[in-house]
Amino acid sequence: MLEKYLTIKVAGQHEIIIDKSRFICSVIRATDEQSAQEFIQDIKKKHWNASHNCSAYLIGERDQYQKANDDGEPSGTAGVPMLEVLKKKQLKNVAVVVTRYFGGVKLGAGGLVRAYGNAVSETCKTLGVVERSLAIIISCTLDYASHAKFENALEKKGYQMAGISFTDKIVIDVYVDSSDVAIFQEWAINFTNGQIQLHETGQKYREKDVN
Secondary structure, rough: OEEEEEOOOOOOEEEEEOOOOEEEEEEOOOOOOHHHHHHHHHHHOOOOOEEEEEEEEEHHHHHOOOEEEEEOOOOOOOOHHHHHHHOOOOOOOOEEEEEEOOOOOOOOOHHHHHHHHHHHHHOOOOOOEEEEEEEEEEEEEEEEHHHHHHHHHHHHHHHHHEEEEOOOOOOEEEOOOOOHHHHHHHHOOOOOOOOOOEEEEEEEEEEOOOO
């Protein structure tokens, strides 16, 4: 698993209009080719009457799964520029479709390259990009009387909660950098005067806004 990588913050779409043509860019996270291809087919069904539904995806730790499709536009003027935007932004595990409704004005090869590239670039900017970084999850078990104070202290220390559950005790899952595990454990024990149980429960990606 990668220590960290960039990806789209949320799935969504954004539309731009260039010389009367509508370019609707739809984006999702995709961790395998099957989900990317299903997404592309879903968009094609939704916009069955569009002039083109051009697509691209970039998947895998080493970008080993990548594809670009011009869907009838002149070769190299749509899918590849879309894929290049994903690469330039260093995004991973992303699938994108740009739907074009032709407005009657021909853009030429250069114009198409810019239009499809800009559609993807503006959509990524609108929806946002996050950095996903791998962290250790430490489960902190403590009683009801002290959990609120502990939560406040976590926030002040800059630690991010991964989840919380309520049973006879409170269990708070906390993201901790691998290099910070010993420091976190010592701090948590000292802060609660030893009234806490700590367990490493695996690894999980946490997300931080990039733009």
